[in-house]
Amino acid sequence: MSSSSPHWPAPVADGPVDATVALPGSKSMTNRALILAALADEPVCVHRPLRSRDTELMADALRALGVGIGDDGDDWQTLPGELRGPARADVGLAGTVMRFLPPVAALARGEVAIDGDPRARERPMGPLIGALRALGAQIDDGGRGALPFTVRGTGAVPGGAVTIDASGSSQLVSGLLLAAPRFGEGVEVRHEGPPVPSAPHLAMTVRMLRDAGATVETGEDLWRVAPGPLRGGHWTIEPDLSNAAQFLGAALVTGGRVTVPGWPDATTQPGDALRGLLAGMGAEVSLGPDGLTVRGPGAGEYAGLEADLHEVGELTPVLAALAALAGSPSRLTGIAHLRGHETDRLAALVAELNRLGGDARELPDGLEIRPRPLRGGVFRTYDDHRMVMAAAVLGLAVPGVEVENPGTVGKTMPNFTELWASLRASA
Ligand SMILES: O=C(O)C1=C[C@@H](OP(=O)(O)O)[C@@H](O)[C@H](O)C1
Ligand SMILES: C=C(OP(=O)(O)O)C(=O)O
Numbered sequence: 437m438s439s440s441s442p443h444w445p446a447p448v449a450d451g452p453v454d455a456t457v458a459l460p461g462s463k464s465m466t467n468r469a470l471i472l473a474a475l476a477d478e479p480v481c482v483h484r485p486l487r488s489r490d491t492e493l494m495a496d497a498l499r500a501l502g503v504g505i506g507d508d509g510d511d512w513q514t515l516p517g518e519l520r521g522p523a524r525a526d527v528g529l530a531g532t533v534m535r536f537l538p539p540v541a542a543l544a545r546g547e548v549a550i551d552g553d554p555r556a557r558e559r560p561m562g563p564l565i566g567a568l569r570a571l572g573a574q575i576d577d578g579g580r581g582a583l584p585f586t587v588r589g590t591g592a593v594p595g596g597a598v599t600i601d602a603s604g605s606s607q608l609v610s611g612l613l614l615a616a617p618r619f620g621e622g623v624e625v626r627h628e629g630p631p632v633p634s635a636p637h638l639a640m641t642v643r644m645l646r647d648a649g650a651t652v653e654t655g656e657d658l659w660r661v662a663p664g665p666l667r668g669g670h671w672t673i674e675p676d677l678s679n680a681a682q683f684l685g686a687a688l689v690t691g692g693r694v695t696v697p698g699w700p701d702a703t704t705q706p707g708d709a710l711r712g713l714l715a716g717m718g719a720e721v722s723l724g725p726d727g728l729t730v731r732g733p734g735a736g737e738y739a740g741l742e743a744d745l746h747e748v749g750e751l752t753p754v755l756a757a758l759a760a761l762a763g764s765p766s767r768l769t770g771i772a773h774l775r776g777h778e779t780d781r782l783a784a785l786v787a788e789l790n791r792l793g794g795d796a797r798e799l800p801d802g803l804e805i806r807p808r809p810l811r812g813g814v815f816r817t818y819d820d821h822r823m824v825m826a827a828a829v830l831g832l833a834v835p836g837v838e839v840e841n842p843g844t845v846g847k848t849m850p851n852f853t854e855l856w857a858s859l860r861a862s863a
Contacts, residue, residue, distance in 0.1 A: 443814060444824075444842035444853060446831020452692030452734070455859045456727075457683045459696055461486035461673035462705060463848045464640060467494045467532040469671040471614045472648045473514035474503040474540060478668025482512040485673050489847045490530035497525035497537050501544050516668075521546025521589055529553045529778055529819060529847065535564055535607035538587055539615035542573035545591035551584035555819060558582070560604030560776050564611055567598045571612075571619065595619025595663065601629035604776055609659060610641040616661035617650045627657040633773045635747045640704035644671075674700050677707025679849055681754035682825040684710060684730040686859055688719050689761055689832045691734030694859070697727035706748040713748075713755065717741055717762065735761040735833040740807070746770030749777075752803075753822035756785045757829040759805040760794050769802035778847070779818035788815050788823070792834065812836015821847040828856050 466485040471494075473480035485491060495505050495512065500523040504515035521544050527533040534556055541548035551557075562581030569575060572594035577585035595616060602608040609625055609632065616623035632638070642652050642659070648669075651662040680696045687694040700708075701723075711728065715721045718738040720731040732738060740762040745752055749771045759766035774781040782798050789796040792813050795806040810830065817823040817840050824845040831837035845852040 443838040443840055446828050446837040446839050447857065448835050449686070449690040449832040452690045453686050453859050454693050456695040456697060457855060457859065458698070459675040459679055459683070460488070460849060460851070462676040463488065463490050464532065464637060464705070465644070465671070465673045466491045467536060468614060468641065468644045469673065470494050470498060470512070470514070471536050471540060472644060472666055474498045474501070474519070475615060475618050476514070476648065476666040476668050477516050479516070480514045480668045481670045482514070483670060483672045484510065485512050486676060486848065488850055489528055490532060493526060493528045493530055494533050494537070497527070497533060498540070500525055501541065501548065519544035519589070521548045524549045527552035527556055527583070529556050531559065531605065531607050534559065534561065534583060535605065535611035536614055538564060538575070539568060539593070539611050541587040542568055542589055542593045543591070543615060543618050544589035546589055548587045548589060549584065550587065553819070555779065556583050560608065563600045563602060563604070564608045567600045567612055567625070570598045571595050571623065593619045595621040595623050597624040597626070599626045599628050602627045602632045603630035604773055606632050606634035606637050609638060613641050613645060613652070613659055613661050617645070617664050617666050619663060622661045622663040624660045625658070631746065632657065633746050633749055634706065636704050636706040643704050674698070674703060674705060676848065677703065677705040677710065678750050680707055680728070681710055681751050682829050683855070683859065684714060684728070685754055685758050685829045686832055687730045688714065688717065688732030688738050688758055689735045689829060691732055691737065693729060693731045695727050695729040699723060699728035706750065709748045710751065713741065713743060713751070716743070717758065736763050736807070738762055740764040740766035740805070742767050744770040745802070749774050750822065753781060753785060753820070753826040754829055756789065756796070756803055756805060757826040760789050760796065760807060760810065760830065761833050762807050765804065765806045767799070767802065767804050769799065772801040778820035778822070781820065784818045784820065784823060785826070788827070791815070792830065792837070810834045812838070814838045814840055816840045817842070817844055819844050821845045821849065824852065
């Protein structure tokens with residue numbers, strides 16, 4: 437999704453921020469709820485879904501397969517229907533769409549051609565294609581093991597046991613599990629290979645499947661989903677806690693206060709780890725009836741971060757920006773799989789931090805960042821929403837940060853620059 441939109445001058449904070457920021461819904465929950473709704477045999481209401489490129493692409497792809505999705509402003513309402521091709525589906529650059537949709541397409545009657553942005557063709561996909569074939573689906577990928585491909589659905593997938601290397605992305609497992617209640621024998625997925633990342637996202641898959649009425653058993657690197665109906669009902673989508681990172685980070689960088697209302701007491705979202713991570717950097721963190729409040733010491737005054745982010749990799753870009761403005765060095769590890777995200781995030785973060793005069797270097801499985809005075813300049817974003825968010829955090833403390841292609845943030849947060857401006861207005 438490259439665009440020629442002009443650069444966005446990231447606003448500099450003119451004092452400590454003091455703000456309450458209501459966040460849009462979780463991408464991960466919204467797209468799981470849409471898949472489970474499409475496979476349910478009763479109507480489903482998805483309340484307060486995230487509306488962004490990734491979730492609109494999911495809704496459009498499911499509509500193309502024959503799922504009725506009505507929109508009344510606050511909610512998406514789905515109606516059960518027969519899944520059918522021929523259809524074309526665009527996954528954009530959405531990992532959740534490219535990994536969760538093909539197993540649903542395999543349940544359709546007819547051909548479903550699936551493609552995405554050029555970078556989507558490079559993201560890990562082969563293990564899912566192989567697993568679907570082993571479970572009885574027909575897929576024509578021209579031998580590439582990647583997008584684009586055509587799923588030749590017959591209206592049914594036999595299912596059964598399969599072994600997969602999901603070290604490249606937890607979504608390869610989640611995609612199989614979410615559609616499995618509709619496979620003839622359900623599924624038993626076993627992972628073999630280096631550790632699977634993003635454990636909270638796998639827990640979210642299991643939790644939401646069970647909430648929709650599926651029977652799921654889990655073991656070490658093992659997931660079993662029994663065949664059976666998925667019920668209708670109501671999903672209320674939680675605020676996107678990963679997208680809280682940049683706003684809470686603004687409290688650290690400016691020595692201010694940020695509250696995110698509606699922070700759940702219990703959640704499977706990886707963003708909940710921000711509470712411990714930011715506290716470890718020296719922020720004051722409290723969860724109460726008003727939401728999550730973070731008070732920060734100010735740029736240069738908080739500690740760097742030594743953390744294994746394997747389970748919460750999507751927090752990395754914003755944490756790396758915070759690390760560059762910290763008072764001591766940081767080491768972020770366990771995140772080699774970020775090389776297969778929207779862009780190679782390890783390379784992109786090193787290149788852009790160092791372009792502003794920073795001192796970042798790649799580790800085999802992460803980043804080492806030593807704080808150094810930064811200067812303004814163009815910050816390239818590589819079609820990665822989280823690079824825009826990271827640049828905004830840097831811009832609070834570094835005059836003259838010009839963010840390339842800010843519109844790419846619409847992947848998960850189309851109103852990001854407006855929300856960011858409201859933060860600044862309260863400074
Ligand atoms: O299942 C999900 O909703 C996600 C899983 C994670 O993917 P990886 O395991 O590929 O990192 C995460 O990074 C992504 O933003 C969302
Ligand atoms: C990795 C991410 O997205 P995706 O769902 O496209 O994998 C992300 O949002 O940080």
